[in-house]
Amino acid sequence: MAGISVSxxxxxxxxxxxxxxxxxxxxxxxxxxxxxxxxxxxxxxxxARAGLKTIVxxxxxxxxxxxxxxxxxLPSIVVEYPASEILGRDFGIRLQxxxxxxxxxxxxxxxxxLAVKAIDAGARFLLGVHVxxxxxxxxxxxxxxxxxYWSTVQMAGVHTDxxxxxxxxVIDATGHDAExxxxxxxxxxxxxxxxxxxxxxxxxxxxxxxIKYTGKVMEGLYVxxxxxAAAYGLPRMGPIFGSMIMSGKRIAELIINDLRS
Ligand code: 48F
Numbered sequence: 037m038a039g040i041s042v043s044x045x046x047x048x049x050x051x052x053x054x055x056x057x058x059x060x061x062x063x064x065x066x067x068x069x070x071x072x073x074x075x076x077x078x079x080x081x082x083x084a085r086a087g088l089k090t091i092v093x094x095x096x097x098x099x100x101x102x103x104x105x106x107x108x109x110l111p112s113i114v115v116e117y118p119a120s121e122i123l124g125r126d127f128g129i130r131l132q133x134x135x136x137x138x139x140x141x142x143x144x145x146x147x148x149x150l151a152v153k154a155i156d157a158g159a160r161f162l163l164g165v166h167v168x169x170x171x172x173x174x175x176x177x178x179x180x181x182x183x184x185y186w187s188t189v190q191m192a193g194v195h196t197d198x199x200x201x202x203x204x205x206v207i208d209a210t211g212h213d214a215e216x217x218x219x220x221x222x223x224x225x226x227x228x229x230x231x232x233x234x235x236x237x238x239x240x241x242x243x244x245x246x247i248k249y250t251g252k253v254m255e256g257l258y259v260x261x262x263x264x265a266a267a268y269g270l271p272r273m274g275p276i277f278g279s280m281i282m283s284g285k286r287i288a289e290l291i292i293n294d295l296r297s
Contacts, residue, residue, distance in 0.1 A: 058160065058162075059199075062089075062091050062160055062162070062201065063199075063200070063201055063202065064181075064201070064202045064203075065089045065090065065091050065201060065202070065203050065204075066083075066088040066089045066090060066203070066204050066205065066295060067083050067088050067089070067090045067091070067203060067204065067205045067206075067207065067291060067295075068090075068091050068093060068181065068182055068201050068203035068205075068206050068207070069083075069090065069091070069092045069093065069159075069206075069207040069209050070093050070167045070182065070206070070207065070208055070209060070210050070215070070216050071092075071093075071094060071101060071208070071209035071210040071211060071261070071263075072092050072094035072096075072099045072100065072101060072151070072161060072163075072209075073100065073101020073102055073103065073209060073211055073261060073262075073280070074100075074101060074102070074103055074146070074150065074261065074277055074280035074281060074284065075209045075260040075261025075262070075263075075280045075281075075283050075284040075287070076092055076094075076101070076207065076209030076260070076261065076284065077092070077099065077100075077150040077151055077154050077284070078150060078154075078280070078281050078283075078284025078285055078288070079207055079209065079260055079284040079285070079287050079288045079291075080092050080154035080157075080159035080161075081126070081127075081150070081153045081154040081157050081159065081284075081288075082284070082285055082288030082289070082292070083159070083288045083291060083292065084154060084157035084158035084159035085157040085158070086288070086292045087158075088291075088292065088295065090158070090159040090160070091159070091160045091161075091162060091201065091203075092154070092159055092160070092161045092162070093162050093165045093167055093182065093184060093201075094161065094162070094163050094164075094165065095164070095165065095166045095167075095187050096163065096164070096187070097163050097164050097187075098163070099147050099148075099150070099151040099161070099163075100143070100146075100147035100150075100151075101211055102211060102262075103143045103146055103147050103150075103277070104143055104144070104147060106143050106275050106277075107274075107275035108275075111142065111143060111144075112140045112141070112142070112143070113140070113141050113143050113146065113275055113276075113277050114134065114138045114139065114140055114141070114275065114276050114277070115131070115138075115139050115141060115276065115277050115278040115281065116137050116138055116139070116243070116276065116278040117137060117139075117278075118278075118282070119277070119278035119279070119280075119281040119282050120139040120278070122281055122282075122285065123141065123146070123281060126153070127146075127149045127150060127153050128149055128153075129141055129145055129146055129149050130142070130145065138276075141277075146277075162184075164186060164187045164188065165184050165185065165186060165187060166184070166185045166186070166187045166190040167182050167183070167184055167210075167215070167216060168183050168184070168185055168190070168198060168219070169182070169183035169198065169219055169223065170182055170183065170206065170216060170219065170220050170223075170257070171183065171200060171202065172220075172224060176255055177224075177226075177227055177254065177255065178254065178255035178256040178257075179206050179220060179254065179255065179256035179257040180202055180203070180256055181200055181201050181202035181203045181206065182200065182201050182203065182206060182216075183198035183199075183200055184198050184199055184200070184201060185198050203256075204256070204295055205256060205258060205291045205294065205295060206256055206257050206258065207258045207259070207260055207287055207291070208253075208257065208258065208259045208260070208263045208267075209259075209260050209261050209263060209284070210263055211261060211262045211263060211266075212234060212262045212263075212265075212266055212272075213263075213266060214231055214259060214262075214263035214264075214266035214267050215263075216257070216263075217229065217231050217253055217257065217259055217263060217266070217267050218231045218266075220254070220257060227254060229253060229254055231266060231267050232266070232267065232268060232269030233266055233269060234262065234265040234266045234269070234270060234271065234272050235265075235269055235270060235271040235272065236271060236272065237271060237272050237273065237274055238271035238272075238273075239271075239273040239274060239276055241271055242265065242270055242271040242272055242273035242279070243273055243276065243278055243279040244279075245264075245265075245268075245270045245271070246261070246262070246264045246265055246270060246273070246279040246280075246283050247279050247282045247283055247286060249264045249267075249268045249270065250264050250283040250286045250287050250290075251286075251287070251290055252290070252294070253267055258287050258290065258291060259287075260283045260284050260286075260287040261279075261280045261283050261284065262280070264283060
């Protein structure tokens with residue numbers, strides 16, 4: 037391989053130079069999304085498409101959140117209108133009409149295409165990072181970014197200090213535990229933020245309520261997807277994903293509007 041110098045130190049230097057450039061560049065962003073599940077990836081696509089500097093922080097080394105495990109490991113999930121139309125039109129995901137207003141989707145295709153669209157629109161994903169805390173500013177009180185650990189460090193249970201990412205808007209897309217909103221409420225009781233925890237299943241009601249309550253919980257901090265149900269004590273809906281898509285799209289629209297005004 038003439039002209040190619042593959043030595044171990046060159047491999048290391050190439051990785052370090054490119055990785056540190058990314059971490060440097062993304063130490064300050066317009067929007068930091070915690071969680072690469074359906075709501076987080078949908079939001080990432082619309083935010084990046086609008087030209088906002090967007091990073092998605094995901095604890096696992098993979099995308100998709102709850103999509104892959106969907107309905108008890110079965111290779112199918114369902115969405116309803118209008119999410120069905122959005123998945124087909126904006127993400128190129130194939131849908132099978134199952135009647136009763138329900139459409140079946142291949143979970144692997146949905147994971148891949150949500151991720152590809154978000155990345156191609158300009159969103160940057162950081163995998164294997166665990167968000168542990170927020171940055172707070174006062175006067176007026178607002179969330180101004182995140183404290184981040186490598187997931188492996190967090191799993192090892194050893195103490196290191198985090199690195200920080202400043203953001204004009206933070207989205208909690210962490211799913212059923214609303215981890216970012218919960219830690220914000222726990223560590224800063226003076227803020228008066230209460231996280232209620234989700235209720236038992238009531239799919240038809242939950243789908244509408246999650247979309248309706250999607251939004252800002254305090255300055256700088258927004259919730260989408262199941263984190264909305266956890267934040268406001270709404271029922272869960274099980275393996276139907278329409279509201280996750282609609283919630284991700286809605287939070288992107290709200291933030292685009294907030295950051296431009
Ligand atoms: O759970 P998840 O898929 O959240 P979602 O977008 O969608 C929920 C549905 O999958 C399903 C449902 C609705 O039909 O009930 O469960 O609301 O994705 C959340 C992602 O966030 C990551 C987690 O690994 C998952 O991929 N995550 C959670 N906490 C953290 C985190 C954290 N503290 N730091 C980084 N990533």
